Amino acid sequence: MVEEENKYNHQAIEPKWQRRWEEAGLYQAKDNSLRPNFYCLIEFPYPSSDGLHVGHPRSYTALDILARKKRMEGYNVLFPIGFDAFGLPTENYAIKVKKNPAEITETNVDRFRRQLKSLGLSFDWSREVITTDPQYYKWTQWIFLQLYKAGLVYQKEMPINWCPSCKIGLANEEVVGGNCERCGTPVTKKNLKQWLFKITKYAQRLIDDLEKVDYLEKIKTQQVNWIGRSEGALIKFEIRNSKFETNSKSEIPNSKHYVEVFTTRPDTLFGATYMVVSPEHELVTDILGQIANRREVEDYVKKAKAKSDLERTDLAKEKTGVELKGIKVINPVNQKEIPIWVADYVLMGYGTGAIMAVPAHDKRDFEFAKLKNLKIICVVDPGNTENINPANTFKYPFRKKIEKPGKPVLYTTGDVGYKWDAEKIYKEILNGETCYEGNGIAINSNQFNELKTEEFKAKITKWLEKERVGKKAVNYKLRDWIFSRQHYWGEPIPLVHCEECKKNNKPIVWIIHGSPSRNKSQDQGYTGEENQHWIPWLKESLEAKGVVVYNPRMPKAWQPDYQEWKKAVEKLEINENSVLIGHSAGGAFLPRWLGETKKRINKLILVVPGKVANEDNKRLHHFYDFKIDQTIKERVNEIIIFISDNEKDYRKKSSKIYSKLLGGRLITIKGTGHFTFEDMKTKEFPELLDEISFLPVGVIPVPEKDLPVELPKVKNYEPTNTGESPLAAIKDWVDVKCPQCGGKGKRETDTMPNWAGSNWYFIRYTDPRNDKEFASKKNMKHWLPVDIYNGGMEHTTLHLLYSRFWYKALYDLKLVPGPEPYSKRISHGMVLAEDGKKMSKSLGNVINPDEVVKEYGADTMRMYEMFMGPFSEAIPWDTKGIVGVRRFLDKICKLKVQNLKLKTTAQNSKLESLLHKTIKKVTEDIENFRFNTAVSTLMELANAMEKQKELPLTHYKILVTLLSPFAPHLSEELWEKLGHKESIFKEEWPKHDPDLAKESEVEFVIQVNGKVRDKMQLPADISEEEAISKAEQSKKIKKHLSGKQVVKKIFVPGKLLNIVIR
């Protein structure tokens, strides 16, 4: 039995404490506590049928250690857990074994729960959420509807991966090397209507707000790069039909007589020798009748469209393309005619889908120009040969690198044996024989010659704007988020399609402006001449999109009268999808009118709203006593108020009042006064246009009271052979009464991606059982934002970005307390298999955590996973290495049995000092996620204690306390054995004494010319003079100094002395 005492008997101890902790509710967070809060979050797991992976406990233990320490430091800690259970693997498994995914999920979650509990993690299980629970996804659907009503969701035809043999749509991960994962058939594309989220609208804020949060730098850069902001210019190239020698608009259908390109290098405009449009570009179809080689082009486009993205990428080496013969475009800067090509190396998804090709200064254009024998004009002189970096140049067709040890790196071209020679390359660049992508000095650019690249960019952008052929523009790589999934096992999208409502739901915009016309006789709905106001521009832009626009002339513009104005709008068409814009007095009129008439509309946009006329007071300037019916908030999906920053104060004030009373979003435009009577220079108002959007026509949200829209229980989960979701086949479920008109409606059958549930689960944790709201304002305010969030790097660009996006959108709707969900984000490294590869069933290298726990115990497993290496890096598993930490835990037990003769006090300054240094180091290491060194520090302390003949009880207790977050079961057991009635986790975290933690003596190093020649024990605070004199006494040093001249001495206090000799 004594033997037993010596060792950590984990099989007896661990389950016992897990039970006791649960019974005591030791880890439950309090929603109303006077202690400071700490919200500590891990990414909730996907309960796969493989069970827990050894990678899970690594990050969970890490945050568990932090959570336990924080509790001991007096924090009220929220450390929740749940399951992200929707998704493809479960669905596919369900199909395979012919079971309901819900059943499978339940089994898997049970297993995960048991496995997680066996690790002794201090989760607050009372707050567990599962995304597949209808009581949870009710709120996922509810949030979707809020964002839908805010105009952030739209529908678009998008290609999906399609297996022509299985006749099903495939997720990206089901496409392996361009082939279907199941049957190996090459995957093609199929166009389907998909729901998309307008994440691009938030692109800038998603970049800017990274300043507000503490994420690992690499996470920030990855997000910034993913969003991919680039500054440049949009430039219009006029189309000319060379056959007819004309540029008249009528030659081109759709009145489109120019092609717009985006470029980050407007300074190379003079070098644009041809243009390329992507095969999907609308120009290609618009202009087909005009071109000479119609059949060839049609053929090419057809082929290019059939290619999957992967193919288009794989074929990158051989560029292809076809010229659009018979038409040309005009380079706006020099009126030169240039040819226009269609080629699939240009993608529709980025920029405008068309580029100006500058072969002298872009590798891809250069390659293409060489292939098709197109003109190359150099417009950037590198300046001098030193600027020529091989990385910035491109020799056609190949560039090989030759490296010999001790020699500079050589570059060769083809088989010629050409050597890297800056002079020669310089000449080639100027002759257009080599492509140069760097910056430099402008040549061949007329009035812009001699300008440096950056200056050129600024100047030409201004010139383009002045000439109305282009403008400064910002472009993002980020694309809108495709939200639809054609699968069963996801949250149903809570929408109903209704044919009847479609008819009554067309997009209508009212523009109501009350200000008087300068010319009183003019019959127009805005002030001033046509070319002096943004309203005509807005009207034209909207009408071009097929929107019905009403811009009535309001009677008595000088003295607006509510009753007369009411009459003026009486007959205008309006519906629930309408956007109403009120400017100035019109902005005051609309809220009152909407209040009285009780109309439902989509959006209300007020542009510097004035004060409304009431019956007693008819002078516009005195209308302070306006009335606003606040109930309109409930009947309008979104309310926006525009104001400019140099508006007069009283207007600013009134705008703010509107914003506050109506709950509207206030947008301030900087710069010129867009809207004032005096300064009507604004002829275009794109910020306003951006805010005008319509709900999809004929698509009705499911009313909140009818949520959740539950997944029907059916026998067959197989995808349909039309590409639709399996739900489409369930007629009883699809057919539903239209919630708006009561007529025949059909449910949306697409489901949400599993990012949906995981986008907001951390909000639900704050109030997981609330059945009135997705979470109460009070609890959200209490806990959010999350103090620390840990997860894998693979989620940086998807989950993390999506959930920041939703949170911001919810913030704009005033539904969450701040603009950012997570204050701090860190990430863990993967646990690899023993062979250094990813663990996978097929490789047979998977480690089962259950077996590790059974053999070595949870505490050992926890300690090992912390000790194996730096937390943020990928580390291979090493079963042999586990015994080291196991021995360490046994040693801790043994210390109690053997050395604890336990004098309660003892004078041992060395141990004392080490103890306090350990407290300091372990505390700091936990805060900074350096768990591996925290563990080794504890080991060092234990090793030192082991050597003591008599170990003071107080010191031993501190060791056990420091150990407790890492090895909670063992520590709790020892704590009880040491006679404590209360849990160790109710103890206070030890604090170090800075004086004791300091070293009094150090091993002082004496160097000669930077090489260590002697070491001596000296006081830590030794002065330079003393150190020098000590050094001079050293025989070893004397030996090295003899016969040499001392040049100087470098003294680093408490560390070393370096004597430099010659």
Place this chain on the structure above:
RNA sequence: GGGCGAGUGGCGGAAUUGGUAGACGCGUACGACUCAAAAUCGUAUGAGCGUAAGCUCAUGAGAGUUCGAUUCUCUCCUUGCCCACCA
């Protein structure tokens, strides 16, 4: 091809406002205990030369800055992750 990381003994790793390279652990060797083994404990353990004191070389490669570089700069190599003809 682009972006972001990482490269240190036989192995996992430690050490960075530039200051003793290899903490801690694994493994290995020898020893103690044992009839024996396991477990445990002790000693040693980067490489080379040397009986030794000691010296030299070593942090992916090469250069540079510095009294001093694993740490900073440049060029390159290898490797991991994410993305990919991003204009």
